[in-house]
Amino acid sequence: MKKAVHYLNQFFGQIGGENQADIAPQLHEGHVGPGMLLHQKLAPVAEVTHTVICGDNFIGSKTDEAIEQVLTELETIEFDIFIAGPAFLAGRYGLACGALGKAVQERFRVPVIASMNEENPAVEMYAHELYIFSGGANAAAMRKDVKKVADFSKRMLQADKLRPAAEEGYFSRGKRLEAFDGSNRTGAERAVEMLLKKLNDEPFHTEMPMPVPAKVAIAPAVEKMEEATIALVSSGGIVPKGNPDHIQSASATKWGKYEVDALYELEAGSWETIHGGFDPSAANQDPNVIVPLDAMRELEQEAKLGSIHPYIYSTVGTGTTQAEAARMGTEIAKDLQRANVSAVILTST
Amino acid sequence: MHLEIGKFEVKDVQFGSKTTFAEGLLTIHKEEALQVIYEDERITTADLVLAKPTEPVRITPVKDAVEPRCKVTGESVYPGVTTKVLPVGSGRTHALKGVSVLAVGKHWGGFQDGLIDMSGPGAKQTPFSQLLNICLVADTNETFEKQEQQKKNTALRLAALRLAEYLAEPVRKKVPEEVERYSFPPLAKRTQELLTLPAVVYVLQLQSQMLEHGYNATVYGHDAGRMLPTLITPNEVLDGAVVSGSFMPASSKISTYQHVNNATLKRLMKEHGTTINFVGVILSNLNVQLEEKERAALMVAQLASSLGAEGAIVAEEGYGNPDTDFILTYEQLEQTGVKVVGITNECTGRDGRSQPLVDLSAKADAIISTGNVSEHLKLPPMERVIGELEAVARDGNAGGWNESIKEDGSVEIENNAIFCADSSTGDHYKTVKDY
Numbered sequence: 001m002k003k004a005v006h007y008l009n010q011f012f013g014q015i016g017g018e019n020q021a022d023i024a025p026q027l028h029e030g031h032v033g034p035g036m037l038l039h040q041k042l043a044p045v046a047e048v049t050h051t052v053i054c055g056d057n058f059i060g061s062k063t064d065e066a067i068e069q070v071l072t073e074l075e076t077i078e079f080d081i082f083i084a085g086p087a088f089l090a091g092r093y094g095l096a097c098g099a100l101g102k103a104v105q106e107r108f109r110v111p112v113i114a115s116m117n118e119e120n121p122a123v124e125m126y127a128h129e130l131y132i133f134s135g136g137a138n139a140a141a142m143r144k145d146v147k148k149v150a151d152f153s154k155r156m157l158q159a160d161k162l163r164p165a166a167e168e169g170y171f172s173r174g175k176r177l178e179a180f181d182g183s184n185r186t187g188a189e190r191a192v193e194m195l196l197k198k199l200n201d202e203p204f205h206t207e208m209p210m211p212v213p214a215k216v217a218i219a220p221a222v223e224k225m226e227e228a229t230i231a232l233v234s235s236g237g238i239v240p241k242g243n244p245d246h247i248q249s250a251s252a253t254k255w256g257k258y259e260v261d262a263l264y265e266l267e268a269g270s271w272e273t274i275h276g277g278f279d280p281s282a283a284n285q286d287p288n289v290i291v292p293l294d295a296m297r298e299l300e301q302e303a304k305l306g307s308i309h310p311y312i313y314s315t316v317g318t319g320t321t322q323a324e325a326a327r328m329g330t331e332i333a334k335d336l337q338r339a340n341v342s343a344v345i346l347t348s349t
Numbered sequence: 350m351h352l353e354i355g356k357f358e359v360k361d362v363q364f365g366s367k368t369t370f371a372e373g374l375l376t377i378h379k380e381e382a383l384q385v386i387y388e389d390e391r392i393t394t395a396d397l398v399l400a401k402p403t404e405p406v407r408i409t410p411v412k413d414a415v416e417p418r419c420k421v422t423g424e425s426v427y428p429g430v431t432t433k434v435l436p437v438g439s440g441r442t443h444a445l446k447g448v449s450v451l452a453v454g455k456h457w458g459g460f461q462d463g464l465i466d467m468s469g470p471g472a473k474q475t476p477f478s479q480l481l482n483i484c485l486v487a488d489t490n491e492t493f494e495k496q497e498q499q500k501k502n503t504a505l506r507l508a509a510l511r512l513a514e515y516l517a518e519p520v521r522k523k524v525p526e527e528v529e530r531y532s533f534p535p536l537a538k539r540t541q542e543l544l545t546l547p548a549v550v551y552v553l554q555l556q557s558q559m560l561e562h563g564y565n566a567t568v569y570g571h572d573a574g575r576m577l578p579t580l581i582t583p584n585e586v587l588d589g590a591v592v593s594g595s596f597m598p599a600s601s602k603i604s605t606y607q608h609v610n611n612a613t614l615k616r617l618m619k620e621h622g623t624t625i626n627f628v629g630v631i632l633s634n635l636n637v638q639l640e641e642k643e644r645a646a647l648m649v650a651q652l653a654s655s656l657g658a659e660g661a662i663v664a665e666e667g668y669g670n671p672d673t674d675f676i677l678t679y680e681q682l683e684q685t686g687v688k689v690v691g692i693t694n695e696c697t698g699r700d701g702r703s704q705p706l707v708d709l710s711a712k713a714d715a716i717i718s719t720g721n722v723s724e725h726l727k728l729p730p731m732e733r734v735i736g737e738l739e740a741v742a743r744d745g746n747a748g749g750w751n752e753s754i755k756e757d758g759s760v761e762i763e764n765n766a767i768f769c770a771d772s773s774t775g776d777h778y779k780t781v782k783d784y
Contacts, residue, residue: 164782172783175701178724178764179782180473187692188612188775191662191717195690196624198715199547199660207780208695208716213709249498250460250598250747251723251763276460276498276745277669278637279560319598319669319747319765321698321723 002046002157005074006035007084007100009093013053021092023055025066027073034142038083041150045157050077052100056092059100066096067103079110081153086115086135086145087122098126105130111156115145118171127171131156134169219343224306228342231309233332235317235325236283236290236349237275238266249276252316255328257335261310265294277318278349290347309341317348350533352584353441355421355525359448362399362481370519375445377483377516385515386485391504394455395487398735402479406467407731407760408451410458410740411768412502413593414477414606415509417445419517420589426517427589427605429570431510438533438584443520448481449606450516452502452509455488458740459500460747463599463768464760471728475770476777477606483516484735485509498745501563502595510592510605531618533582536628536656546626547659551583551617552649552682554674556597556666557634566594566603566666568632578633578648580656583614586630598747600722600770601694603666607769612776613662613692628656633678635671642674650681658687664773665693668722669707676708683712694720694771695781699763705781718781720771722748723763730758741766 010020014033031039031048039048052070059066082104084097094116101112115135116123123132133152135145148169156162164179165172181190190207197204222228239247245256260266266287273283273290288294296308313332317325336344360373368378379397386395400406418426422440425432454462465477472478489504534543555566557574566573568581569590581590591608614630621627633649636642653661661682665675675693682689695705695718705718741749741760748766755761764770770779 175784176697177701188616207718321703323703
């Protein structure tokens with residue numbers, strides 16, 4: 001049988017009300033309070049072997065200390081899943097479930113399942129980290145909320161395929177992944193139905209909610225170009241012939257850094273593009289059309305800029321996810337900052 | 350314009366001494382069929398292999414899919430491609446249903462080629478696992494592109510079109526079991542009854558990102574990248590005016606099979622006269638230069654507004670860079686007062702946490718999502734492979750990488766590699782949801 005650890009605050013942990021909210025974390029064997037219901041509902045797949053109880057104020061004010069104490073205690077036992085709450089609308093309790101749950105998940109690599117009301121501030125903070133089930137506003141919903149958490153936990157422990165957030169009942173973790181339309185309606189049927197609703201001013205639900213784009217502030221202009229060090233960075237896939245870093249031709253996760261200090265231009269034959277998303281013939285004939293080293297050298301000779309950074313940076317920007325692109329961009333930027341580069345010319349394809 | 354498509358449901362396919370169709374059984378005289386393939390001297394070796402639903406079979410690299418059809422009242426199924434430019438969209442066409450001809454590379458794959466599993470967990474990714482597939486497995490002497498990641502696959506794709514026409518010949522003079530009828534009256538001659546319904550257009554953004562000839566989707570044989578958005582009737586699209594190209598990663602691609610069976614078009618034609626007044630198809634494109642994108646978006650909006658459209662469905666054959674054409678067109682239409690529903694896939698990454706489209710707009714408030722190109726798939730080994738499995742890992746497939754094929758024959762790929770999995774023509778049940 002799998003082992004579950006349950007987290008409760010001082011109130012649900014049967015220690016006391018607000019006057020006991022300062023108690024330090026404690027680990028009990030077996031289940032406590034609503035843990036009995038959880039224990040029953042987890043059977044026969046899992047059992048609640050231990051319960052962690054902590055005062056809401058203690059963990060709220062000394063969060064790091066409380067978490068470290070709990071993690072140290074948990075090191076002494078074995079468990080497969082960590083279940084927190086339900087915390088309903090209780091803000092401090094919810095935040096405790098979130099902060100502790102996240103720490104337990106990172107340290108022990110076990111799934112963490114919580115339950116809270118949608119108005120609980122911890123939902124917004126931790127929904128992307130944990131499975132937080134949508135729960136009632138107060139303990140009147142205990143039976144229902146515990147059952148939801150237990151059913152999902154059992155399926156998770158049995159490695160069943162998990163369904164989308166709305167079907168399972170947990171808050172979206174910000175992951176958009178494939179699913180099959182439950183009612184077997186084709187894209188065509190869904191599209192025409194949505195159009196008719198939109199035409200008739202009836203409510204409809206897009207299948208792709210538009211994210212709010214992250215705006216990046218434009219950097220101030222370079223004041224003294226004649227003193228500036230300029231770097232060339234490109235998502236156009238220009239690499240030394242043979243692609244020494246094995247950068248992928250699409251959906252890239254790697255970037256390369258190549259010395260060009262001794263070069264006046266990027267010669268065809270020595271450099272090539274490995275970008276899979278555009279017609280490469282012009283770029284292979286003259287790689288400088290993607291990474292304009294030749295034009296930059298001219299400007300350098302005319303003293304219109306200080307110097308050209310001795311390395312170019314390259315990756316492939318086709319099919320590359322926004323998250324991977326942001327990570328690679330951050331890594332390249334750090335490297336450029338270390339080298340005191342003043343500005344970057346970023347070229348695509 | 351009045352088009353009739355006579356349907357002949359194929360329940361099984363076999364090889365035999367004569368190419369015939371009787372009582373749901375398609376029999377293929379292989380040697381005779383291969384002669385049709387070898388009419389093109391570029392084809393060096395060719396074979397026909399059958400793959401049926403539920404069989405433990407994996408097919409790759411798939412370059413196009415074609416429905417066997419013959420034009421009963423004319424000469425051309427794919428005008429401007431397999432014949433000179435001739436009219437389509439009216440008269441009688443006969444089609445073998447439930448069956449598709451697949452152009453499969455004997456060895457060489459590329460960026461745009463796809464994989465189809467006929468059973469197992471991979472089968473549900475693409476509607477092509479549900480068809481009786483006649484695989485034309487061939488090699489060609491197009492050595493100039495053997496080592497290229499981007500392949501035109503011209504000889505193989507044309508061969509599949511010829512083979513499909515050959516296979517439909519036995520039903521040319523037969524009486525179909527069922528006839529689909531598509532009537533598209535001229536816009537200026539529509540009844541008052543029709544004119545009271547909201548006018549709707551269908552905008553199809555064909556893949557046309559390549560500058561060189563031979564890669565892009567074609568319209569009556571004309572490169573879609575070299576046209577301005579064009580008004581065309583649904584009948585022409587359903588009767589072979591559009592032929593698929595050879596560029597986009599497989600899951601985002603619209604095959605020739607899907608063009609003539611465009612599920613969204615058929616659905617709109619079904620609503621025509623009841624809930625909407627369907628005023629036509631605007632064939633647009635997906636370009637690489639900003640000015641071209643802006644021009645195409647303006648032209649689509651102009652055509653839609655000239656037609657008096659109140660609503661539009663916009664389908665994008667691609668992802669990534671083409672998302673900008675999609676969003677620009679969406680915005681232009683909305684700005685002109687046309688209510689839009691878009692159909693596209695998304696690229697949210699293996700963890701599902703990336704921005705779904707390259708370009709975003711608050712105006713794009715009604716989208717049908719058909720898949721995540723970067724969905725991570727682990728597919729078990731199959732008893733039989735048609736084509737060459739190594740192509741997925743070796744030849745720069747958009748959804749594969751060097752380590753994609755495991756020793757036991759299982760594969761680890763991104764959805765990008767699955768043939769026509771994110772059907773933006775709307776013939777699949779797949780979507781994307783929050784987890």
